[in-house]
Amino acid sequence: MDRPNLPLNGLRAFEVAARQGSFTRAAIELRVTQAAVSQQIQRLEDLLGHRLFTRASAGLILTDIGAALHPVLTRNFDEMGEVLDRFHGGRYRETLNLGVVTTFATGWLIPRLEAFEATHPGISLRLFTHNNRIDIAKEGLHMAIRFGDRTAWPWLEAAPLIAAPLTPLCAPDLLPHLQAPPDLAGQRLLRSYRVDEWAGWFAAAGTECPPLEGPVLDSSVALAELAAAGHGVALLPAAMFARQLQAGTLARPFATEIAAGRYWLTWLRGKPPTLAMAQVRAWLLEGAGGQPD
Amino acid sequence: MDRPNLPLNGLRAFEVAARQGSFTRAAIELRVTQAAVSQQIQRLEDLLGHRLFTRASAGLILTDIGAALHPVLTRNFDEMGEVLDRFHGGRYRETLNLGVVTTFATGWLIPRLEAFEATHPGISLRLFTHNNRIDIAKEGLHMAIRFGDRTAWPWLEAAPLIAAPLTPLCAPDLLPHLQAPPDLAGQRLLRSYRVDEWAGWFAAAGTECPPLEGPVLDSSVALAELAAAGHGVALLPAAMFARQLQAGTLARPFATEIAAGRYWLTWLRGKPPTLAMAQVRAWLLEGAGGQPD
DNA sequence: CGCAGGACATAAGCTGAGGTGATGGCATGG
DNA sequence: CCATGCCATCACCTCAGCTTATGTCCTGCG
CATH class of the missing domain: 3.40.190.10 (Periplasmic binding protein-like II)
Known part of the structure; x- marks a missing residue:
């Protein structure tokens, strides 16, 4: 369905009503009257040619089709709400949850954190240190820095940071x-x-x-x-x-070193990067730049 | 941002204008006048407290923030449009792209296809046969049936179908x-x-x-x-x-058989299943039901 | 230069989508 | 069998969002 025909208000009313299980409660959430919700949803049902709710005596029940429609809408409205929340108070501020393997955090990232904050006032960086075993999706992270070989995470996007002989x-x-x-x-x-x-x-x-x-x-x-x-x-x-x-708390007796992989910035495929993700990636890659393999 | 405050029309106008790179062209796509688009976007910018476009002489240029906002909106509006398209002509019809390992397709699925179509008029099943090496995301599939051991695809959801000694x-x-x-x-x-x-x-x-x-x-x-x-x-x-x-084109000389894994229905984590995915899964599991390990 | 053309901004007024408020029907439950 | 709590419906209203008209600014061209 093309943009001008999207019944956005109807979809919003439906999403809330389905979530609340009641037109009356949906009306309260939407700060309108029950009649308005009823009409919006009726118009949507007419447009689609399908009932979305079964009006049972025990309250509303989603039809199969309504149940198919609802989670998609919830997800999309939620996502739009989240992205708009980043503009709170006239300033753009985005939280970025970054997993960092402990060695890299203490040896590279933390010493540079202050510089990052100074140049990126719109990003609240939240660090989660780990020991290289980390599940980005499960931990609710946007990105993670890990050590090793990118073939170990074929399902992730990865950008090379510095080598670590x-x-x-x-x-x-x-x-x-x-x-x-x-x-x-x-x-x-x-x-x-x-x-x-x-x-x-x-x-x-x-x-x-x-x-x-x-x-x-x-x-x-x-x-x-x-x-x-x-x-x-x-x-x-x-x-x-x-x-x-x-x-002088540690010393290096020999010059010989062996390549053992590098640090990588990884993130989930599929979702396009947010502004903060792009900026953090650019900053990390710039900091790692000029570094030979 | 909560549901009633979402400036849906403004967001839609912004999404189209950013994609078109012009208020005038956006107005054509939205079937309104240029002034309407201009006002919608101005209202949105006021609400957010940020300019979303730099009005350059060479046309519109998205600001960083506009660029951050735009892909999220495009994705969300696209997804809503897609889900509404399933209602075309007053009937709900969803296309489901299913990867199927060839053996299972010829030995199990294809003989039962007619029964499926009869009981699921709302689903257009499109089969893509493969030889057990398949990338769901890359091939644009919703689900895939593969043979083996579920630990081989830790990043996928998987439901067990029949065993195949x-x-x-x-x-x-x-x-x-x-x-x-x-x-x-x-x-x-x-x-x-x-x-x-x-x-x-x-x-x-x-x-x-x-x-x-x-x-x-x-x-x-x-x-x-x-x-x-x-x-x-x-x-x-x-x-x-x-x-x-x-x-009688093949014969089985011995009763002895060995367990070697089973067929699995797999799909990507994260996205909630669509109605068609849920129905296909239910149908496959029912068909595989009662099957001992 | 000066003018045409094309873009976005602005102002003023109009209009219908979407809202209100009142009412009705239909369950449930004490 | 009345009170209560839903959703549906109707008539009417109102303002968000539109149109129309015009302004401003920039570009390109003869």
């Missing part, structure tokens, strides 16, 4: 004992749930991989804490720990 | 030569891309699996054709070939 990091005290990669054999090598990463690094360093023991953690931040406390050497994305490296 | 089928001529499972060793065993299925069947039959040679095909229908033509023995869901078994 891994290199051993340790407490500064350990530096003197780590002159060359084989020296690592004497240390506790801390592991993440990502298998083979140490093997890969030793291969890149041209050294045989010592047997791996010790704890396995699912969080780079926790690994970094352990390493900083002198409890071992962790294979971490150095770029995410620049602050600690600068402050 | 596999058993060897062959040309009737071969029956005398197949008295017991070990006799199969002398035959060409036709394979699908699904590995290990013959090994599983021989295990269930308590016989050692002979070495497998011969062609591999990705279609049960093609396997059945080959078997019927006497080119070998295929491991197939007997339920899908009941017609051929009855007609």
Whole structure:
């Protein structure tokens, strides 16, 4: 049906009446009289050539067809209402729920948050940190930053952020004992749930991989804490720990690093991005720009 | 924004004007005068407290905010238009695009299509056969019937249809030569891309699996054709070939069968099902009902 | 330049879609 | 069997949203 023929007021009246289960209550919600609702819906039914309600003594009951129509309208009116709410008080302000893998949040995003807020006054960013296992739809997020390989989420849209090559990091005290990669054999090598990463690094360093023991953690931040406390050497994305490296709480014994994926900004396919989503994406990509693979 | 305050006519005028890039053309589409469009949009801008267009000499340009608003409205009005189109001519008629894995289509669905059409005059079913590799969103389908295990499509909703245990089928001529499972060793065993299925069947039959040679095909229908033509023995869901078994073009030498998954009706999460989707689902589930696992 | 043409804005007045208010019919329930 | 609570209907009213007419501004062209 083309735009000029859409009976928008009738559809609105129907949506409310179906939701309320009563013309009288619908009239209250719409701030009109019961007669107005009755007439609107009758006109709509005439136009469509179908009854939308069964007028039973026990109240209104949607017909099959009414039941088919109703959720579509509810969704669409809701969505329009939401988008208009962003204009509250003459200012445009949109809330954006962003899932962020903890390492990236602490190592990259949070230090830049203030700059973001300053340049994007129309966006209320709400961060939800996670450990790379996250369901955007279930958590009610608009977008999520995760680490890995985009083939892992074939059903999501994804834009590449910075690469995160891994290199051993340790407490500064350990530096003197780590002159060359084989020296690592004497240390506790801390592991993440990502298998083979140490093997890969030793291969890149041209050294045989010592047997791996010790704890396995699912969080780079926790690994970094352990390493900083002198409890071992962790294979971490150095770029995410620049602050600690600068402050001297962590040290990097070797230049060798291995590619292990990158951070990605992901979001659900299908829905076109909102203004805030587009701006956050542009800002993140710009911040990650110039970064070699 | 609550229902009574939604400026529906203003939003419609804005949507058309933004799409047309001109108030004048929008007025033509809406079958009103240019002045009416101008006023509607001005009222909307006043209400929101923001300009939605930059009135440049080279025509209208959407502001950032206008650009954020527009696609939401386009989608919503389009969707409402679509749902109203189903009422064309006083009758409710909805088109449903259904992907169907070929085996199920020929072995189950197509024989029952006439009954479906008779009991569901309001649904135009359009079938798209596929070989179990199908992207619902990309193909523009509402639902798809596929074979396998629901964990293979974690991002889809899925309802179980009938189970499809596999058993060897062959040309009737071969029956005398197949008295017991070990006799199969002398035959060409036709394979699908699904590995290990013959090994599983021989295990269930308590016989050692002979070495497998011969062609591999990705279609049960093609396997059945080959078997019927006497080119070998295929491991197939007997339920899908009941017609051929009855007609004597295929024969089933052994009772032994193995569970190998079932057919599933799948659809995208998130969007609530339309009336036709609900009815098709109910009909399929009813048809598959009483079927043991 | 100056003028025609085409765009959007504005003003004033009109009109019918959509509202009000009153009433009626028809259930339910104490 | 009356009170109550629905929805339907009717007659009438009113103002949102339209039309018509005109204004302003910019562009392109001879």
